[in-house]
Amino acid sequence: MNDIEGKVIIEPERYEFRAAPFHQFELARRDFFKILGAGIAVFAIAKDAFATQETAPGHRSFHNEELPKDISAWLHIGEDGSVTGFTGKAEIGQNIRTALAQTIADELRVPFESVRMVTADTALTPFDAGTFGSRTTPTITPQLRRVAAAARDILVEAAAKEWNVAPAGLVAAGAKVTDPVSGRSLKYAELARGKTLAQNLPAEDPITPATHWTIAGKAIPKVDGRAFVTGRHQYTTDLRPVGMLYGKVLRPPSFGATLTSFRQDETKAMPGVFVVRDGDFVGAAAPTEREAQAALGAVKADWKEVPQISSKELFDYLKRNAAAKTDNRFRTQKGSVEEGLASAAHRLDATYTVAFIAHAPLEPRAAVAQWADGKLTVWTGTQRPFANRDELADIFHLPESSVRVIVPDTGSAYGGKHTSDAAIEAARLARAAGHPVKVVWTREEEFTWAYFRPAGVIEVKSGIAGDGTLTAWEFHNYHSGMSGIDTPYVVANQRTEYHTVPLILRSGSYRGLAATANHFARETHMDALASAAKMDPLDFRMKNISDSRLRAVLEAAAKSFGWPSKKTQAGQGFGVACGNEKGSYVAAFAEVAVDKNSGTVRVVRMVEAFECGAIVNPDGLRNQVVGAMVQGLGGALFEAIEFENGRIKNPHFASYRVPRFRDVPEIEAILLDRKDIPSAGAGETPIMAVAPAIGNALFDATGVRLNNLPMVPNGLRSA
C-alpha cells in the first residue's frame, strides 16, 4: 500500500486489485515551474514517508533540484493569483473535482472560482494507488487542506517580510494578506509574483475544523457543468489527435480460448489498414472503425476452446471449490458460537446467494495511445492511472518515465475501470501503425471482457434469546469478498469467515465491493430473526445496536419514512436495513407494491439516511446517495450476468436489465452532517442497504423470504 492511503487499512478485499509498489516521481523542480509558471508551490509529504526520509539525510532538503519522491499532494499559486491543486485521483462522476477545489479554496481563503484541479495525470500529479475504496475524501481532502494551510503561512510570512512586521498579527483572507494594525494589504497574486518558491512540509499542520468552513460544506454545483450540458467536454472516447486511426480487437469465442492458427492474406490489400498479431492478440487499426472491423472480419483465425462452468452450476461450484483452509486475515472469532446457539430461544440457519453483475458504465472502456520518440502517451478512462502506466511500461519494456497516462474526466466507472486493457490494446496497435490509435470497446465487449462483481454464497447461523437479544452469529462468505462482513450488532458469540474460491469469471472491484452481498445476507437474516422473535424489525435492530451513529441514521430515516407504517392496500410491504462501512453509516427504508396476479414487483418509495462525518458538498453528496440507491435497485431486483461455457449470454442492454426511469421509486435522501467527525467517502456505502430493505419489504408484502440476488428477475410468480 502506498503512503497516500496512509496507514488506513483497506480490508483485504480479495478482488480489489492490489496497489502498485511505490514508484518515483520524476518531475524536476525546474520543470514544475516551467509548466505552471512562477509562483509559490507547496508539497505535502506523507507523514510516514517523511519519517523514513529522516534516516536518509540530505535527500529531503528544500533546495534539492529534484522534487521529493513521495509527495502526496501539492498546489501552486500563480503570479495571477490562480490556484492549482494536484491529485492523482480521477474524476469519474463522483464530483471530486468540485469537492477538492472547495476544500482548497476554503483553507487557502480564496474564492472558489480561482481554484482549478489537475487530476490523474501521471506526469503532473502525485502518485496515487487509485480512485477506489471511498478514499478520496478521507485521505486527499485533509492533505490538500494541509498544503493550503502551509501556503497561507508562506504568504503571511512573505507579507510580514515585505512590511517588516511580525507574521503573527497578520490575517490571510479573501485572497490577500492584511495587516489589521496599519490596514495595508497585499494580494496573494502580488506576493507570488516573481517567486519560484517551492516548499515541502510534513503533512501534519492543523486544519480548519468543519464548524469554521466557509466554502467547503456548501452545495456548490459541479465545476465545468456547462461543458457537459453543451457536449463540449471531451471524454477519452471523444479524443481525436491528428492522424489518429481507429482500433479494433479480435475477441476469442470464449474465455480462455487460445489462438491456434492465423492468416491475414485478405487484409493485405486493404488500404490504410494495419493488422497486428502478437501472441493471442489480434487487432486492426484503420482510418475508420468500420474499416478496422472489416479487416478483422477478413482475418482467418482458429481458436482452441476450453470447457468452462456455467451460471446454473455456479453456487454448487462455489461451495465445492472453497479453499480447505481459511487465512487468518479472513476470520474473526469471539466467544463461543456453540454456547450461544445452545442458549438461544430461537435459532435460524439460512443460505443467501448473489449473482455476478456488470458495472456497465455508459462510457465503455476506451483509450487513445500515441507514440513519439519512443515515449508513449495514453489517454484512458481509468481509476488507476499509475497502475496503468506501470503495466504499460512493463508490457512495452519502457522505463516508467517514458509512459504518461492521462485520465480525462470519465463517463463513470463504479469500480469497473481499474485495469488497463483498452490502453494496452490501443498502445499495441499504435506502435504497429505508427499513428495514434483509439480503441473504444463495444457494449458487447464491455459486458463480456471487462470484469464482474463476484458472485457468492453466504451461510448464516444465528440464535436469539427470548427477548430478542442476539446470542450467536456465524457468518460464512464464499467467494464474494470481505467488505462489510463484520456485523455491527452486539453479539457476544460470533464467528465470521471468508472462504476463497478459484476465479470463475474475471472478477474485480464494484461500488461497495462485497458489502452489498454481506449486508444483503445479514440484514435479510436479521429481519427473519425479528419475525422469529415476533418483534418489529426496527425495534429488533435497535435492541442489538450500541453504535450511536448507526442508531442515528435508523432514527432519522424511520421518522421521515413514517415507520411503523400501516398497510392500506393489498400487496403493500415495508422494509428496513442498515449498516456501516468505510467510516460512514446508512439506513434504508423501502415500500414495495406486489401485484399478486401478474407477479409484478414495484419499489414505490425509498428513504435513506446517510452519515459520513462532515459533509464537504451536500449537492454532490446527494447525487451520490440517490445514485447509489438507484443503482442498488438493479442488483437487488433484476441484474445478473448469465454465462455458459465461457460465453456471456446477455451482453447487451436489451438482455441485461439496468434500472431505467420506470424502475425509479420516489426517493428521499437524508444527509446527516456531523461536523465533529472527519469526512469519510460516500461513493459506496449508500448502496449497501438498498437490496435488503427492498427484500424485507417484499417479505412484508408477501410472506415470501427472497434470499437470492437478484430477487425477482422475472417478477414474483410464486407470490
Added chain:
Amino acid sequence: MAKPLELEVNGKRYPVSYPADTPLLYVLRDELGLTGTKYGCGEGQCGACTVLIGGAPRRSCQIPVSAAAAKPITTIEGLEKDGRLNPVQEAFLDAGAFQCAYCTSGMIMSSVGLLQTNPNPSQAEIVQFLQGNVCRCGTHPRIIEAVQQAAKLLQEHGR
C-alpha cells in the same frame, strides 16, 4: 456514380464521404467531429446517441446516414444560440442533473424532443418518454426535475 451525400447539421451543410449505410452516429462523431453525441451501446438501447432529425428525437446509431440526409439534424452542439443555453440545458445545469454526464447529451436531446411535442408533460409522461435513455449514475429524479423546470422556463419565456 451516386451524388455525394450531404447532411445539414445544426444549420450547416456538410459533405459526407463515409459509406451511405454508415450509422449517422459515426459520421457525426468521426467524420464531422461532433463528439457531443455519444456512443453508449450501438444497439438503440441506451439513448446516449440521441439527436433530432427533422425535430424528432432519434437514435443516431440506428439510422444509416443516407436516411438522415433528407432532414435537418440537430445535435447537442446546436442547442446553444449566441452563447445562450437552450432552456433544457439551463435546467439540467440548474438541477445538477448529471454526475458522470456521459448520458447527458442524449437526455437533453430526448427532452428537447419531448417538449416540442408536449410542452407540459406530466411526470408519468416524462418517465415514459425517457424510458429508453439509460443513466447508470442514477440521476433520474433530478433529470425528471430538470425536464419539468425546462417546461416551465419555456412557458414563462415563450422560448
